[in-house]
Amino acid sequence: MKDTTVENQLRYLYTLQQIDTQLKEVNELKGDLPAIVEELETKVENYKSEVKILNATLKQLKIDRDKADVEILSLAEKIDRYKNQQLNVKSNKQYDALTREIEAAEKKSLQIEKDMESYEGKMETTKRDLEAINEQLQKAINELSERKEELRSVNKEHEKEELKLKHEREKILVRLDKNYIERYERIRKAKGGLAVVPIKRDACGGCFSRVPPQKILEIRQNSKLYSCEHCGRILVSNHIVGTSPEV
Ligand SMILES: [Zn+2]
The missing domain is CATH 1.10.287.1490 (Helix Hairpins)
Structure with missing residues (x-):
């Protein structure tokens, strides 16, 4: 049942965020x-x-x-x-x-x-x-x-x-890894309901702090969970935002 590739997990996380919002x-x-x-x-x-x-x-x-x-x-x-x-x-x-x-x-x-x-x-x-x-x-x-x-x-x-x-x-x-869910809920609770954010104009979509170019490149790989250095929210690439799964 679980699709454990990080890329798909990120998609689920982003979709979960949209639902919760x-x-x-x-x-x-x-x-x-x-x-x-x-x-x-x-x-x-x-x-x-x-x-x-x-x-x-x-x-x-x-x-x-x-x-x-x-x-x-x-x-x-x-x-x-x-x-x-x-x-x-x-x-x-x-x-x-x-x-x-x-x-x-x-x-x-x-x-x-x-x-x-x-x-x-x-x-x-x-x-x-x-x-x-x-x-x-x-x-x-x-x-x-x-x-x-x-x-x-x-x-x-x-x-x-x-x-x-x-x-x-x-x-x-049911499709999400338990550790991801826990992390998501923890951040969501601490950050006013917003735990997963896209990168907008090279900045965190949650706190608007600049994300270093090297990190943006890494995030675009969609192969790991990255957090904003300033607010701790999970950052996702535009690719994830654009291809979130239909539920
Ligand atoms: Zn941030």
């Missing part, structure tokens, strides 16, 4: 989305509770405003009544007492008018805040539904793709 990409794609969806769900919940709080605030401000409105009207009636009474008083003392009542009522009315203005100002601000938050909420809801859909389809896609890649991986593994 694809698996990593698929996993990364899937790995991000659940977190994004969860984050958006929290965002939507937060916006919703903010909207709830702002609506309650607005409701209370309206009640306060209406109450102030009624008070101002009743104070105005009171003032009218006092003024009418002043027309019929018998003494200066009574007249002055009513004047004091009128002044007190007017003062109170002015204060309540100020309060009312402040309620109305706050209502305007709250309405604007509500509008802004509602807009953000709607945006978050839309994004959430998009991302959820994306996650569903990635999951679906991912299942098939992952199975296919894992199957291909198994087929490669």
Whole structure:
């Protein structure tokens, strides 16, 4: 079963690397989305509770405003009544007492008018805040539904793709020398998932360090496993890259 010529082993290693890179990409794609969806769900919940709080605030401000409105009207009636009474008083003392009542009522009315203005100002601000938050909420809801859909389809896609890649991986593994597999896995783990790289423009395709010309010539022989002197990744010739086996 095993094709033990180094050249073919190198081909299998390079193919294994490609499969693992694809698996990593698929996993990364899937790995991000659940977190994004969860984050958006929290965002939507937060916006919703903010909207709830702002609506309650607005409701209370309206009640306060209406109450102030009624008070101002009743104070105005009171003032009218006092003024009418002043027309019929018998003494200066009574007249002055009513004047004091009128002044007190007017003062109170002015204060309540100020309060009312402040309620109305706050209502305007709250309405604007509500509008802004509602807009953000709607945006978050839309994004959430998009991302959820994306996650569903990635999951679906991912299942098939992952199975296919894992199957291909198994087929490669049975053809590979155990020592090569161990070496490959060790480098892959240490080097962010990239263990086998081609030579690109006389440099290592992993760390981009220059590969000496003599070594490039040797690598082109495809008769031995060569590692990059700088990063330790397995270097393969363009010939290997171009003729990787179908699995
Ligand atoms: Zn390197």
